[in-house]
Structure formats: C-alpha cells, structure tokens
Amino acid sequence: MNIKTIFKKIDNDMPLSQEEVEFLLSASGDDMSALYEKADSVRREYMGDEIFLRGIIEFSNFCTKKCLYCGINSRNDKVARYRMSDEEILEVCRGMLSRGQTTAVLQSGEDPFYTKEKMAGLIKAIKKETSLAVTLSVGERDRDTYALWKDAGMDRYLLRFETSDEELFRSCHPDSDLKTRVKCLRDLKSLGVQTGSGFLIGLPGETIQQLARDILFCTSLSLDMIGVGPFIPHGDTGFGLENNPFPKDVFFKTVSILRLLNKIAHIPSTTAFDAIDPDGRNLLLERGCNVFMPNATPGKYRKHYLLYPGKPCVDESSEDCASCVIARITSLGRKLGKGPGHSLRK
Ligand code: 5AD
Ligand code: FES
Numbered sequence: 001m002n003i004k005t006i007f008k009k010i011d012n013d014m015p016l017s018q019e020e021v022e023f024l025l026s027a028s029g030d031d032m033s034a035l036y037e038k039a040d041s042v043r044r045e046y047m048g049d050e051i052f053l054r055g056i057i058e059f060s061n062f063c064t065k066k067c068l069y070c071g072i073n074s075r076n077d078k079v080a081r082y083r084m085s086d087e088e089i090l091e092v093c094r095g096m097l098s099r100g101q102t103t104a105v106l107q108s109g110e111d112p113f114y115t116k117e118k119m120a121g122l123i124k125a126i127k128k129e130t131s132l133a134v135t136l137s138v139g140e141r142d143r144d145t146y147a148l149w150k151d152a153g154m155d156r157y158l159l160r161f162e163t164s165d166e167e168l169f170r171s172c173h174p175d176s177d178l179k180t181r182v183k184c185l186r187d188l189k190s191l192g193v194q195t196g197s198g199f200l201i202g203l204p205g206e207t208i209q210q211l212a213r214d215i216l217f218c219t220s221l222s223l224d225m226i227g228v229g230p231f232i233p234h235g236d237t238g239f240g241l242e243n244n245p246f247p248k249d250v251f252f253k254t255v256s257i258l259r260l261l262n263k264i265a266h267i268p269s270t271t272a273f274d275a276i277d278p279d280g281r282n283l284l285l286e287r288g289c290n291v292f293m294p295n296a297t298p299g300k301y302r303k304h305y306l307l308y309p310g311k312p313c314v315d316e317s318s319e320d321c322a323s324c325v326i327a328r329i330t331s332l333g334r335k336l337g338k339g340p341g342h343s344l345r346k
Contacts, residue, residue, distance in 0.1 A: 003031045007038055010260045015219075021212040024257050025250060032249065039256035039288035046263040047290040049334050052341030053325060054135065054268070055101035055296030055318075057092050058305040059084040063109025065139070066174045067162075068238030069200065069231055071306045072109050076236045080304050083113065086122055092296050092318065093126050099322040100336045103133040105158070105293060110139035119145075120152040127153035133340035135196075140180060143187040155342070156194040158227065159184055163199055164217035165210050172203060172239075185221060194343040196225030196266075201251050202244035203231050211246070215254065219261045224343035225291070226258055226265045229272035232308035248276055252287055259288030264344040266291050274312040282328055291341070292328070294321040 001023050009016060016024075027035050060083040061072045072079055093104045104126060108114070114122075119138070126134055136149060137158035146157065161181050163169050169178040188195045199214045218226060230251045231244050251273065259267055268291035273280030281292065295313045297305065302314045313321050329336055 003027065003034055010038070010042070016261065018212050018216065021215050021257060022208055025208055025212060025253055027253060032253065035253060035256050036287040039259040040286050042259055042263055043288050043290055050290065050337040051285065051329050051334050052103070052266065052291045052337030053101040054103040054105045054291060054293045055096045055099070056105040056107055056293045057089060058107050058297040058301065059089050060108035060111045060114070061305050062111040062113060064112060065110050065176065068172050069203065069234070071234040071237060071308055073237060078236050082301055082304055084301065086125065088298065089122065090125060090129060092298065093130050093132060095318070096132055096296065097130065100326065101294065101296065101322070102337065102340045103135055105135040105137060107137040114138065116141070116145040116148050120148050123149055123152040123154050133342065140176065140184050146188055146193065147191055150191050150193050154193060155340070156196065156225065157188045158196040158225065160198045160227065161185065163203055163206070163210070164214050168203055168206065168210065194224040196227055197221060197223055198226050198228040200231045201228055201254050202246040204239055204242035204245070206245055211250070211254065215257055215261065218258065222345070223262070223265055224345055226262055226267050227270050228254060228258065229270040230276050232272060232275055232310065234306070234308050251276065252283065255284055256288045266341065266343065268293050271295070271312060272308060275308060275310040282332065285332055285334070292325050294325045296321070
C-alpha cells in the first residue's frame with residue numbers, strides 16, 4: 001500500500017477500505033504532509049476559497065443527560081446553570097450579518113424547558129427579523145419535533161453520533177443508544193433538513209481501528225456537514241481521569257481524511273482544536289476545512305459552557321471573536337463566505 005495509489009482512488013471517487021484509512025491515519029513525515037496538502041487541494045477544488053462563518057450561541061447549559069465526557073452533563077453540580085431569554089438570543093442574531101456571520105447556530109444541552117412549540121417560536125422570530133440561516137444543535141428529539149422546526153424555518157441540524165462503536169457509545173452515554181442517535185439523523189435527512197454529524201476523536205480506550213470505522217461510518221451517512229474534535233478529559237466528569245489515547249497528529253489527519261472522502265461536505269474547523277494547539281483551528285483551515293464557527297455567546301455566559309477544559313474564547317467577547325476570525329481569514333489569504341453557505345448536496 002502507498003499513499004499515491006490511495007490518492008488516485010480519491011481522484012477517481014473510489015471508496016477506501018478500512019486498511020487504507022488506517023494507513024492514512026498512521027501516515028508520518030512526508031506522507032503526513034502529503035495528506036494535509038491533498039486535503040487542502042480537494043477543499044480548494046470542491047469548496048473554493050471561501051470560509052463561511054456560523055456564529056454559535058450557547059443559549060442554555062441545562063442538560064438532562066449524563067454523557068461521561070461532557071462538562072455540562074446533569075451530574076456535574078459545579079456548573080452554574082443559565083438560560084438566555086428569547087430577546088437576548090434575538091439581539092445576538094441581529095448583530096451577526098454585519099460581522100459576516102450568515103448562519104446562527106443555536107446550541108444547548110438537552111433542555112426540556114424548550115418545548116417544541118417554544119423552539120419553533122424562536123426559529124420563526126429569528127427568520128422574521130433576519131435573513132440568517134438557522135441551525136439547531138439541541139440533541140435527540142422525535143421526528144414530529146424536527147418536522148415542526150423545519151416548518152418554522154430551521155435550515156440545518158447538528159447532532160454528532162460521537163462514536164460508531166455500539167459498546168463504546170453505551171459506555172459513554174448511560175441514557176442513550178447509537179440506534180436512537182442514528183434514527184434522529186435519518187429523520188432529519190428525510191425531512192430535508194441539512195444535516196451535520198461527526199464524532200469525538202480518542203474516547204477512552206478507542207483504537208485506531210475504531211477511529212477508521214468512525215471515518216467510514218461518517219462518510220456512509222452522506223452528510224451535508226461534518227464536525228469532529230478531539231476528546232479532552234474534563235475533571236468533573238465520569239471520564240475525568242481518562243486520557244485521549246491518540247497523539248495530536250491523529251486528530252488533524254482524521255479531518256484531512258474526512259475531507260478526501262467527503263469532497264462537498266461543509267467541514268468546520270472546530271473549537272476544540274484550539275484547545276489542543278494554539279494554532280489548531282488555523283491549521284485545520286489549511287488541512288481540509290472551509291467553515292469557522294466563532295463563539296457568539298454573550299461574554300457573561302461563556303465560562304458556564306465548558307464542555308471541556310481549556311476551551312478558547314471564554315474570556316473574549318462576541319466582538320473579539322468576530323474580529324479575530326476576520327483576521328484569521330485574511331492572514332490565510334482566504335475569502336469571507338458570501339451568502340448562507342448552504343449544502344452543496346442540494
Ligand atoms: N471534549 C471534547 N469535545 C467534547 N464535547 C463534549 N464534551 C467534550 C469533551 N470533553 C463535544 C461533543 C458534543 C459537542 C457539542 O461537544 O462531541 O457533540
Ligand atoms: Fe474567539 Fe479568536 S475566535 S478570540
């Protein structure tokens with residue numbers, strides 16, 4: 001096996017085998033550089049030089065779930081819980097377009113306070129007042145709920161499957177299972193909602209073989225958006241004493257391989273990469289990514305939405321992140337995405 005024959009397969013839109021994905025994950029030296037460059041050139045050819053900005057509003061940190069990796073899981077009683085009011089959320093949305101942010105991403109824990117009707121009302125209000133695309137990321141709900149939100153104007157939905165290994169999934173999620181998670185993704189897709197998913201890289205005990213399966217499973221879903229990030233142990237969670245089994249390079253290689261296999265997916269350079277490397281998100285934009293999700297949560301709430309320790313931008317304001325991201329785009333010689341940056345699959 002060698003990297004050139006694998007790249008030929010990519011050029012010919014041929015699927016890769018489990019062994020070939022594992023080979024790419026273990027690439028080092030010149031092969032690793034070649035992988036990053038190939039991902040950058042596939043990104044340029046299929047997605048262009050534009051970087052789309054999706055401002056993320058972390059509007060509630062209440063959560064009913066007990067995921068063992070997550071800092072805001074319901075068992076962590078050190079978290080000061082908050083909910084933003086509809087008006088606060090709308091106020092953030094109103095400021096987005098002038099900052100080049102053409103999508104509002106509304107993210108929260110799984111918070112039943114937001115009934116399907118309440119959420120639908122909020123989506124309608126954002127759509128009425130702004131021309132933003134609206135993405136939700138609020139966890140597992142039933143098909144009818146997703147359908148109501150789609151009717152209210154929701155454009156996209158993000159829900160990571162976290163791991164495609166049923167046993168590992170169970171060991172991280174005491175109150176969920178992989179089948180339900182995947183059903184949610186299928187429901188969303190069948191409703192015509194642009195759907196994003198992805199996984200955590202390096203959950204405790206994960207092997208390179210499992211990671212390669214995650215990459216192939218993720219690809220098999222034909223997603224509109226793909227977001228992945230390294231698992232970072234949080235001291236106040238069930239996995240607080242665990243380690244990420246992989247070296248840093250593996251995180252970056254994972255994203256590059258995803259780009260090679262998902263040429264027209266929107267792939268964000270996710271926040272957790274800045275937690276493991278101060279230059280992480282910038283590097284990813286040169287290794288396959290075409291989307292950036294600046295934190296748009298009002299400053300006073302940020303320190304209460306710590307999914308993992310070392311999360312960047314916690315001491316910054318929305319204005320800081322908005323100007324930081326423009327500076328990043330300029331320094332990389334890329335362009336600001338115009339328009340909503342909808343899926344290319346449609
Ligand atoms: N480290 C890295 N990412 C995490 N997430 C939750 N907890 C952690 C952690 N400890 C990610 C999950 C979730 C997304 C919103 O944040 O993948 O889907
Ligand atoms: Fe928040 Fe750079 S993106 S400060």
